[in-house]
Amino acid sequence: ELTMIVWRKREDNPWLHAAELCVKEIVPVVSHEETNQVHCGPGPFSMAGPDMMSDMLSGVGFERVRFERFDADICIGRDLDESVEFAMALGPAGEIIRLAGDEGVKRKDKVVSALRETMGQFKRDDGIWAPSSTWIISARNPA
Incomplete structure (x- = not known):
């Protein structure tokens, strides 16, 4: 028996997607092939499709x-x-910043300001909480 949890598509996960959209408006998106910066591989949403x-x-x-x-x-x-620190370090937003290299560094102040506004929509008394969506996948191997 196999049971695993994977993220659903990015649009269903504002906890990462909102930051990604925010950063894309400020930092130029650089392809993995155009840089020697470390990238996240297939990414957190690579298994989102049922x-x-x-x-x-x-x-x-x-x-x-x-x-x-x-x-x-x-x-x-x-x-x-x-x-904001989390968004800049991990996930699609963080990857956009890393892959942009010096351009990402130059825009850091603007990114931080914009991310504070974006993340502010998820603020509660006990922290910053945003919607997430996953698939719990189960399957059986008869062998």
Whole structure:
């Protein structure tokens, strides 16, 4: 029996996607091929597609592949500063900044200001909480 959790598509995960959209308005997007900066590989949403995941699991012998959607708010910081630091370090927004190299560094102040505004929409009394969405995938291998 296999059970795993994967992120659903980025649009269903504002906790990462909102920061990505914000940063894209400020920092030029650089292709992985155009830089020697370290990148995140396939990325956190690479297994978001149920059809692709079903085909992949079936292709290696799994059957009765099931997807159960699970949505929950996720804490991305105790305060705005921590959530901005998180967004700039991880995920698609952080990767855009890293891949841009010097251009990302030059725009840091503007990015921080814009991310504070973007992350502010998720502020609660107990921190910065944003919607997230995952698939809980289960499958059985009869072998």
